[in-house]
Amino acid sequence: MQEFKHFINGQYVASASGKTFANRSPVDNSLIGMVHEAGREEVDAAVAAARAALAGPWGQLTQAQRIQLLNKVAERINERFDDFLEAECRDTGKPKSMASHIDIPRGAANFKAFSETLANHPTEAFRLDTPDGLGAVNIGHRTPKGVIAVIAPWNLPLLLMTWKVGPALACGNTVVVKPSEETPATTTLLGEVMNECGVPPGVFNVVHGFGPNSAGAFLTEHNGVNAITFTGETRTGEAIMKAAAVGLRNISLECGGKNPAIVFADCDLEKAVEGTMRSAFVNCGQVCLGTERVYVERPLFADFVRRMKEAAAKLKPGRPADAAANFGPLISHEHRDKVLSYYQLAVAEGATVEIGGGVPDMGAALNAGAWIEPTIWTGLADDARVVREEIFGPCCHIRPFDSEEEVIALANNTDYGLAAAIWTENSSRAMRVAEQMEAGIVWVNSWFLRDLRTAFGGAKQSGIGREGGVHGLEFYTELKNICIKM
Ligand SMILES: NC(=O)C1=CN([C@@H]2O[C@H](COP(=O)(O)OP(=O)(O)OC[C@H]3O[C@@H](n4cnc5c(N)ncnc54)[C@H](O)[C@@H]3O)[C@@H](O)[C@H]2O)C=CC1
Numbered sequence: 059m060q061e062f063k064h065f066i067n068g069q070y071v072a073s074a075s076g077k078t079f080a081n082r083s084p085v086d087n088s089l090i091g092m093v094h095e096a097g098r099e100e101v102d103a104a105v106a107a108a109r110a111a112l113a114g115p116w117g118q119l120t121q122a123q124r125i126q127l128l129n130k131v132a133e134r135i136n137e138r139f140d141d142f143l144e145a146e147c148r149d150t151g152k153p154k155s156m157a158s159h160i161d162i163p164r165g166a167a168n169f170k171a172f173s174e175t176l177a178n179h180p181t182e183a184f185r186l187d188t189p190d191g192l193g194a195v196n197i198g199h200r201t202p203k204g205v206i207a208v209i210a211p212w213n214l215p216l217l218l219m220t221w222k223v224g225p226a227l228a229c230g231n232t233v234v235v236k237p238s239e240e241t242p243a244t245t246t247l248l249g250e251v252m253n254e255c256g257v258p259p260g261v262f263n264v265v266h267g268f269g270p271n272s273a274g275a276f277l278t279e280h281n282g283v284n285a286i287t288f289t290g291e292t293r294t295g296e297a298i299m300k301a302a303a304v305g306l307r308n309i310s311l312e313c314g315g316k317n318p319a320i321v322f323a324d325c326d327l328e329k330a331v332e333g334t335m336r337s338a339f340v341n342c343g344q345v346c347l348g349t350e351r352v353y354v355e356r357p358l359f360a361d362f363v364r365r366m367k368e369a370a371a372k373l374k375p376g377r378p379a380d381a382a383a384n385f386g387p388l389i390s391h392e393h394r395d396k397v398l399s400y401y402q403l404a405v406a407e408g409a410t411v412e413i414g415g416g417v418p419d420m421g422a423a424l425n426a427g428a429w430i431e432p433t434i435w436t437g438l439a440d441d442a443r444v445v446r447e448e449i450f451g452p453c454c455h456i457r458p459f460d461s462e463e464e465v466i467a468l469a470n471n472t473d474y475g476l477a478a479a480i481w482t483e484n485s486s487r488a489m490r491v492a493e494q495m496e497a498g499i500v501w502v503n504s505w506f507l508r509d510l511r512t513a514f515g516g517a518k519q520s521g522i523g524r525e526g527g528v529h530g531l532e533f534y535t536e537l538k539n540i541c542i543k544m
């Protein structure tokens with residue numbers, strides 16, 4: 059049986075308390091291994107190691123040397139692709155066909171993308187006139203923020219953790235990562251890769267555990283942490299913001315969404331159905347960018363619903379290694395209970411269940427897993443809780459609309475503002491509507507098409523700040539202005 063230890067100062071260490079918790083497979087509830095739960099002692103040690111590394115060899119490296127090391131990390135992840143794939147799919151139950159195209163390649167690419175941005179980013183400079191005619195020059199100088207706490211979720215564990223660790227390290231910071239208690243494996247494995255690549259001890263540290271009154275809270279409350287970056291639920295983001303208020307530490311929050319897709323009658327219907335299917339059901343609907351509200355122009359509505367039902371009926375659940383499977387389980391029984399409570403609520407709120415709505419019979423070998431049916435509803439009111447709250451499961455509500463003005467108002471009628479997708483062949487309309495979306499990311503005729511140089515983050519309750527490309531520099535570095543009088 060596997061044992062997941064903390065990774066502190068370049069070494070795997072057990073918890074002094076001896077406290078562990080079980081990591082179970084969402085596929086069949088079998089025991090994957092035992093995870094050590096960090097107490098304050100381990101969090102203190104990890105933060106101390108990260109602080110020491112800042113002042114030690116890591117702090118002495120040039121930017122070019124750091125970038126070289128991080129490129130090596132990316133290459134090593136690719137060399138150990140199968141190890142990462144196996145670990146990620148065991149923890150999450152997601153199909154290997156998906157993780158091998160999204161999670162693991164992005165896990166490696168995240169270390170390269172930001173290094174390139176950084177290497178090509180110019181320094182700000184302004185010349186200032188002065189009364190003596192000699193002038194002054196202002197030069198922007200960036201330094202690392204210090205020790206960054208990375209609090210990561212379980213839905214795309216390697217991808218979302220490295221999306222933060224890559225830029226943090228490229229900017230010269232050190233990190234202490236707290237992966238989700240549901241998915242300890244790939245973050246633990248990354249420790250091995252860091253050692254194999256010669257990243258100095260203390261630069262990358264990992265502590266395992268839960269949120270409140272456990273590793274997550276101990277880390278975010280720690281006064282040796284200079285800034286906190288988080289992806290996960292909005293309410294957790296609020297708790298982290300409170301912790302960060304003590305000592306005025308910076309935060310970057312990427313939180314939930316209740317993302318709309320808008321399908322105009324002039325769209326390419328096949329592409330719109332294919333894209334909306336992916337956005338609602340990939341990763342069993344556990345993607346913060348995923349679509350849970352679909353608005354379809356009335357002439358197309360019935361046909362669109364029919365096609366979505368047909369496509370959803372063809373989704374094939376199965377074990378990660380099953381090459382024919384394209385639909386995994388939810389992350390846990392606890393999360394399935396939450397999603398199923400929304401399935402019941404939808405019926406109570408008057409939905410027509412077009413397909414799904416329950417738990418599939420997966421057979422004796424898999425029935426103990428956290429399997430759930432892909433579900434489509436129609437007929438709910440705009441103020442139904444199912445239409446307003448983030449469910450984070452494989453489900454969406456489809457509603458007709460009659461005009462552009464109406465659908466813009468409907469799409470924006472949400473507390474969240476992460477992403478939106480617009481399907482139309484009319485590019486003027488696409489731009490007009492995209493500009494009016496209250497969201498951090500808008501896709502036109504696509505979904506989850508990522509260019510890592512672009513800004514990523516949410517409006518309203520979907521987060522604070524932007525990461526990606528040069529935008530990450532604002533969070534991961536301290537900008538100092540040096541004014542030189544001539
Ligand atoms: N990417 C996203 O937007 C994600 C959204 N979610 C949403 O969150 C819901 C709950 O899932 P969870 O995994 O429980 O999300 P969560 O937001 O509670 O957990 C995410 C991370 O934060 C940590 N954490 C929790 N409370 C904390 C605290 N007080 N201080 C510091 N760290 C803390 C967790 O241990 C985990 O590592 C899901 O049902 C879904 O709606 C979950 C995962 C990802």
Ligand SMILES: O=C(O)/C=C/C=C(\O)C(=O)O
Pocket residue numbers: 213214218221289344345346347508514
């Ligand atoms: O592509 C990225 O960098 C981030 C994607 C984030 C999600 O899909 C998520 O948080 O669910």
